[in-house]
Amino acid sequence: MELKTTVYQKENNTKIGKLLKNSLNDIFTSRFLAKQLAIRDIKSQYRQSFLGIIWAFITPLTTALVWIILSKTGTVTLTDTGIPYPVYVFSGTLLWSILTESINAPMVNTNAARGMLSKINFPKEALILSGVYKLISNSLVKIALLLFFLLLYGVGFHFSIFLFPFAFLGIIFIGTTIGLFISPLGMLYNDIGKIVNLGLGFLMYATPVIYVIPKDGFLKTAMEINPLTPLILITRNLMTGQSLDYLMYYFIVSIGCIPIFLLGLVFYRISIPIIVERMSA
Amino acid sequence: MQENEVLIKVEGLSKKFCKDLKTSLWYGVKDLYNSVLRRDSSDSLRKNEFWAVKDISFELRRGECLGLIGHNGAGKSTLLKMLNGLINPDQGKVTIKGRVGALIELGAGFNPILTGRENIYNNGAVLGFSKSEIDSKVEDIIDFAEVREFIDMPVQNYSSGMKVRLGFAIAAQMEPDVLIIDEVLAVGDLAFRMKCYTHLMKVMSKNVAIILVSHSVVDIMRLCSVVATLEKGKSIFQGNVEKGVSIYNNLANKESKDSSIISAKILSDDEENDFYTGDDINFQVDINSEFYIEKARILFHLEYSNIRLSSISSKYSEFNFDIKPGLNSFNFQIKNTPLLVGGYLGRFELYGESLKDYIASANFVSFNIVGPKVDYSGFGICHTIKLEHEFTFI
Numbered sequence A: 001m002e003l004k005t006t007v008y009q010k011e012n013n014t015k016i017g018k019l020l021k022n023s024l025n026d027i028f029t030s031r032f033l034a035k036q037l038a039i040r041d042i043k044s045q046y047r048q049s050f051l052g053i054i055w056a057f058i059t060p061l062t063t064a065l066v067w068i069i070l071s072k073t074g075t076v077t078l079t080d081t082g083i084p085y086p087v088y089v090f091s092g093t094l095l096w097s098i099l100t101e102s103i104n105a106p107m108v109n110t111n112a113a114r115g116m117l118s119k120i121n122f123p124k125e126a127l128i129l130s131g132v133y134k135l136i137s138n139s140l141v142k143i144a145l146l147l148f149f150l151l152l153y154g155v156g157f158h159f160s161i162f163l164f165p166f167a168f169l170g171i172i173f174i175g176t177t178i179g180l181f182i183s184p185l186g187m188l189y190n191d192i193g194k195i196v197n198l199g200l201g202f203l204m205y206a207t208p209v210i211y212v213i214p215k216d217g218f219l220k221t222a223m224e225i226n227p228l229t230p231l232i233l234i235t236r237n238l239m240t241g242q243s244l245d246y247l248m249y250y251f252i253v254s255i256g257c258i259p260i261f262l263l264g265l266v267f268y269r270i271s272i273p274i275i276v277e278r279m280s281a
Numbered sequence B: 001m002q003e004n005e006v007l008i009k010v011e012g013l014s015k016k017f018c019k020d021l022k023t024s025l026w027y028g029v030k031d032l033y034n035s036v037l038r039r040d041s042s043d044s045l046r047k048n049e050f051w052a053v054k055d056i057s058f059e060l061r062r063g064e065c066l067g068l069i070g071h072n073g074a075g076k077s078t079l080l081k082m083l084n085g086l087i088n089p090d091q092g093k094v095t096i097k098g099r100v101g102a103l104i105e106l107g108a109g110f111n112p113i114l115t116g117r118e119n120i121y122n123n124g125a126v127l128g129f130s131k132s133e134i135d136s137k138v139e140d141i142i143d144f145a146e147v148r149e150f151i152d153m154p155v156q157n158y159s160s161g162m163k164v165r166l167g168f169a170i171a172a173q174m175e176p177d178v179l180i181i182d183e184v185l186a187v188g189d190l191a192f193r194m195k196c197y198t199h200l201m202k203v204m205s206k207n208v209a210i211i212l213v214s215h216s217v218v219d220i221m222r223l224c225s226v227v228a229t230l231e232k233g234k235s236i237f238q239g240n241v242e243k244g245v246s247i248y249n250n251l252a253n254k255e256s257k258d259s260s261i262i263s264a265k266i267l268s269d270d271e272e273n274d275f276y277t278g279d280d281i282n283f284q285v286d287i288n289s290e291f292y293i294e295k296a297r298i299l300f301h302l303e304y305s306n307i308r309l310s311s312i313s314s315k316y317s318e319f320n321f322d323i324k325p326g327l328n329s330f331n332f333q334i335k336n337t338p339l340l341v342g343g344y345l346g347r348f349e350l351y352g353e354s355l356k357d358y359i360a361s362a363n364f365v366s367f368n369i370v371g372p373k374v375d376y377s378g379f380g381i382c383h384t385i386k387l388e389h390e391f392t393f394i
Helices: A015-031 A031-047 A054-072 A084-111 A125-152 A159-188 A190-206 A218-225 A228-240 A247-279 B023-037 B076-083 B116-126 B132-146 B160-170 B191-205 B217-223 B243-248
Strands: A006-011 B007-016 B049-061 B065-069 B091-097 B100-103 B180-181 B209-213 B227-231 B236-241 B262-267 B275-276 B281-289 B293-304 B305-315 B321-323 B326-334 B342-351 B358-371
Touching: A015 A031, A015 A125, A015 A247, A031 A125, A031 B023, A031 B116, A054 A084, A084 A125, A084 A159, A084 A190, A084 A228, A125 A159, A125 A228, A125 A247, A159 A190, A159 A228, A159 A247, A159 B023, A159 B160, A190 A218, A190 B358, A218 B049, A228 A247, A247 B023, B007 B023, B007 B209, B049 B076, B049 B091, B049 B209, B049 B227, B049 B236, B065 B217, B065 B243, B076 B091, B076 B180, B076 B209, B091 B132, B100 B160, B116 B132, B116 B160, B116 B217, B132 B160, B132 B281, B191 B217, B209 B217, B217 B243, B227 B243, B236 B243, B243 B342, B243 B358, B262 B342, B281 B293, B281 B342, B293 B326
Parallel strands: B065 B209, B065 B227, B100 B180, B180 B209, B275 B358
Antiparallel strands: A006 B091, B007 B049, B007 B091, B227 B236, B262 B281, B281 B326, B293 B305, B293 B321, B293 B342, B342 B358
C-alpha cells in the first residue's frame, strides 16, 4: 500500500484550485466530526439551562415587542407593511437574528475550538460545517414560532412558502460567507467581533427589518443599495405570500455569493495555521 | 512495505516567535496579508522576534523512536507542532509518510457536562475516527481506561486521573505510521503508566516511527533508540541515547565561575570525558595560591541533575597537606566508579583548617557514563548507582 506523503514547508505555493479542492474534500470527509461537534454543543447548551430553547428567540422577540409598542401607542408612525405589523416585525427580527448568527458563527466556533486547534490536527472546515448544523437547529425553533404567528394573525399560508426553506438556507449561506472572511482577523483581535456586531446593529435599520423601504429620501437609497435588503425581503415575502420585489437583485446577490464563498474557504484554510501560531494555548 | 523506510524527514526546520503579544498579533496580520497575496515574507528576524526552533534536521525510520529532550523553552513543543502540521515552518521542510497520530493533548473536544460515553464519540471524531470505528471500539476504550462504573457520569465529575485515562484509551486506538507523543506519560498513577508503556512497546513492535518528548530521563531511556538534545531551539546533540541524556543532565549548570585560585580537569584520553561504569576516573586539581595555607582541605562534590550525590573531604582519608605559595597539584581518583549511565558533574572546593575557612571553588568538571546499557524494564540495573549486592538462598 502506498503511504500518503505530507509535506509542511514555508513556501506554500499550492495552487488556489488545489487548496479549494482540499478544502471541499475536508468538508465532505469531516461530516461526522461536524455533526458530533454540533450535537455536543447543542446538548450541552440545553443540559445546562432551565429555559433552554427560549434563549434562541428571546432577543429578536423583545426587539419586536418594543417596536410593536412604539407603533401601537403612536409614538412612531410607520408606513403600512401590507401584513399585520406584529407579523412583519417578528419575521424581520427573527430572520435578522438568523443572519447575524450566521455571520458570527465561523468566528465564534473557531474561537471556541482554540484549545483543539493548537493541539490537534483535524479538518478545520468541520468547525464551519458544525456551525451551519447548529444554525439550522437553532433556527428551526424560530421558524416554528414564526409559522405560529402567521396563523395567529390570520396571514395564512401561501404556496410560495415551499420556497421558503431555500431562502432560509440562503440566509445561512450568505451569513457564513461573510463570517469566513471576518473570522481570521477576529481570532487575532477581539475588536473585530465587537465592531461587526456594532455595525450590524446599525445596518438593521438600513434593511427592511422593522419598517418597509420608504418612498424617497436617503434611507431609500441606502436600503436599495444594501445587499441584505433583498435577502430579508424576499425570504419574508415568500413566507407571507407578498409580492417579490427586488428579485433580480436577490439572484445577483445569492449567485454572486457562491464564488465569494469558495474564496472564503481558501482564505480560512490559509489563515488557520497563521492564527494558531499567534494564539498558542 | 519496506522494513526501514524513512517515515519522517526533517530538513533545516526553523520557527520564529515573538516576545511581545501586541507585536506578535500585528505580525500575524502581516503574515496573513502576505500569504493571502502569496508573497514571501522575509526570512530574517523582525523586531522582538527570536528563533524558537533553529535549523533542526533528522530522519526517522520505521521502528525507531526519537526522544526529544531539553529544558523548558528549548523548542520541543514548537517542533512537535510543526511536525503535526499545526503551524507552518518559517524555514525548512518536513516530509512525513503515512498516517500521523499525535498524543499531545489527551481528551481534546471533551465537554465537561457531557458523559464519558458521549465524550468518547466527541474525542474520537476529533482524532479522525468514523462513527462505526468508534462503535466497535467503545467497549475496549472503556475497559482500557478502567472507568466502566462512571462511564455515564458527566466528565466534570471525573478525577483528573480518570479524565487522562479516558483520553489515553481513546487515543490508543489510533493505528498510525508515525506517532508523536508530548509529555503525556507523566500523568496518571503508576499502574496506568505501566499500562501505557506496555501499549507503546506494542505499538513500536508494529514498526511505527515514534517521536517522544519528555523531561523524564527514565522514559527516554526506556523507550527511545536515538535522542536529540535541544537547547534554545538548537539541536546540540543527536544520536546515542546514553550520551544525549548525559549532555541533558549537565545542561543545567554549564556556566562555571572560573577561579584563578583553584581549577580542575579530568585526566582522560577521551576528549568528551566518556567513561563506563566501573572505570577509574582521574582528576587533576591545580591550586595557585598567593599565601601559605596551613592544614588545608579539598572537598569534592558529585552532582547528578542538580542533585548532590556525594561529597568527600580530603580529611576523610586523612590526606593532610599545607598549601604553599605558587602552584600545588593534586590527583583525585574515583575508583571503580559505581555510577550508571548519565551525565555527572564534579566540583572541587578549597577550605582552610576550620569550618568557616572557605577559600575558593573550582570550575565544574563534567563527565559522562555512556555504558554499559541500563535496563529500565525491570530485568537489569538502572537509575544512578550500581550497588554492590548479592542474592542468596537462606
